[in-house]
Amino acid sequence: MIASVLPTYNRAPLTPVKGEGSWLIEADGRRFLDLGAGIAVNALGHAHPALVQALTDQAQNLWHVSNLYHIPQQQALADKLVDATFADTVFFTNSGTEACELAVKMARKYWYDKDQPEKTDIITFEGSFHGRSSAGIAAAGSEKMTTGFGPLLPGFVHLPWGDHDALTAAITDTVGAILIEPIQGEGGIRPLPDQCLKGLRDLCDEHGILLILDEVQCGVGRTGKLFAHEWAGVSPDIMMVAKGIGGGFPLGAVLATKDAASGMTAGTHGSTYGGNPLGCAVGCAVIDHVADPDFLAEVNRKSALIRQKLEGLVAAHPDVLEEVRGTGLMLGLKCKATNIDLVNAGYDNLVVTVPAADNVIRLLPPLTISDDEIAMALDRLDAAATQVASA
Numbered sequence: 001m002i003a004s005v006l007p008t009y010n011r012a013p014l015t016p017v018k019g020e021g022s023w024l025i026e027a028d029g030r031r032f033l034d035l036g037a038g039i040a041v042n043a044l045g046h047a048h049p050a051l052v053q054a055l056t057d058q059a060q061n062l063w064h065v066s067n068l069y070h071i072p073q074q075q076a077l078a079d080k081l082v083d084a085t086f087a088d089t090v091f092f093t094n095s096g097t098e099a100c101e102l103a104v105k106m107a108r109k110y111w112y113d114k115d116q117p118e119k120t121d122i123i124t125f126e127g128s129f130h131g132r133s134s135a136g137i138a139a140a141g142s143e144k145m146t147t148g149f150g151p152l153l154p155g156f157v158h159l160p161w162g163d164h165d166a167l168t169a170a171i172t173d174t175v176g177a178i179l180i181e182p183i184q185g186e187g188g189i190r191p192l193p194d195q196c197l198k199g200l201r202d203l204c205d206e207h208g209i210l211l212i213l214d215e216v217q218c219g220v221g222r223t224g225k226l227f228a229h230e231w232a233g234v235s236p237d238i239m240m241v242a243k244g245i246g247g248g249f250p251l252g253a254v255l256a257t258k259d260a261a262s263g264m265t266a267g268t269h270g271s272t273y274g275g276n277p278l279g280c281a282v283g284c285a286v287i288d289h290v291a292d293p294d295f296l297a298e299v300n301r302k303s304a305l306i307r308q309k310l311e312g313l314v315a316a317h318p319d320v321l322e323e324v325r326g327t328g329l330m331l332g333l334k335c336k337a338t339n340i341d342l343v344n345a346g347y348d349n350l351v352v353t354v355p356a357a358d359n360v361i362r363l364l365p366p367l368t369i370s371d372d373e374i375a376m377a378l379d380r381l382d383a384a385a386t387q388v389a390s391a
């Protein structure tokens with residue numbers, strides 16, 4: 001016997017049938033405060049009126065035409081992203097892992113066209129996550145994701161997190177790029193300090209190699225800047241985006257400089273659905289909201305508020321919690337108790353959080369969460385921590 005849905009997930013006892021802003025609602029009317037936002041996807045919360053409008057307006061007109069033709073919504077979203085970022089050009093995907101596939105192909109083609117085809121290696125880091133495609137699991141390289149799925153795509157050099165000497169030693173003549181998340185999400189909300197990201201940029205410049213950032217989870221306003229690398233004041237050559245950019249519609253993107261993308265000429269890459277009118281209409285509405293400096297200022301204000309309250313929560317539950325991590329509304333609570341127990345106690349207290357590696361629970365609320373909801377969230381997390389402490 002096998003479940004009719006391929007059983008690759010251990011699902012939590014939660015069946016939401018409706019979403020409203022920061023709330024997930026079950027059929028019986030139980031309302032959960034959603035601090036997971038579909039793993040940092042529902043950036044504007046559930047059923048945001050502007051996104052519903054963008055989607056339904058587009059649905060009345062045209063859903064799909066394929067990339068054989070011009071797509072005005074795709075052009076508009078690409079223009080917005082180019083205007084707002086380091087990038088000169090954008091390719092749209094349906095997911096984060098497809099963005100990883102293209103980032104890897106783009107880096108290899110770059111060196112191939114520069115007559116240095118030996119530079120196929122990409123340096124990646126322990127604890128990272130780049131999705132579940134063959135390139136994604138090979139890039140991350142963890143046993144948990146790769147066991148049984150060999151032979152793996154070659155060309156990745158896996159280094160420990162935060163080991164500077166290992167990094168400099170690893171830069172050989174076959175290395176063409178470094179790929180890293182500015183803040184590891186699945187890895188347990190592990191931020192790369194700004195100096196380290198600057199250092200990586202310098203190292204890449206010194207050796208003439210490409211810096212690829214995976215901002216699938218930390219991008220699109222999540223950290224209080226449109227993209228997380230902006231905090232460090234440096235930019236990548238190639239960037240992977242997904243999750244928040246579609247606000248719940250499956251949408252991803254690879255952003256690149258014109259130099260890094262120079263090998264990607266007509267016929268070198270493609271996608272049937274990537275950049276379709278529905279997804280891009282929604283993506284435009286998301287970016288219009290999130291790229292607004294006033295919106296980002298609110299994310300930062302709310303981040304300070306929730307962080308301060310979370311520090312209090314950690315102090316009040318020293319047997320359950322250890323520390324607060326993260327930036328903006330991409331926050332983690334490192335647990336002393338087992339993180340899953342706290343996530344489960346959260347469900348009992350009608351608050352949704354997301355577990356991560358390193359015994360962390362993630363708080364990735366909709367960026368639109370209100371101050372009142374933050375206060376409610378803390379009360380519910382407090383009740384959950386009390387429940388775990390007394391178990």
Ligand SMILES: *Cc1c(COP(=O)(O)O)cnc(C)c1O
Nearest residue numbers: 095096097129130131185216217
């Ligand atoms: C979620 C995630 C991915 C994979 O995205 P999918 O849409 O699930 O393919 C890649 N990188 C990071 C950092 C992620 O958080």
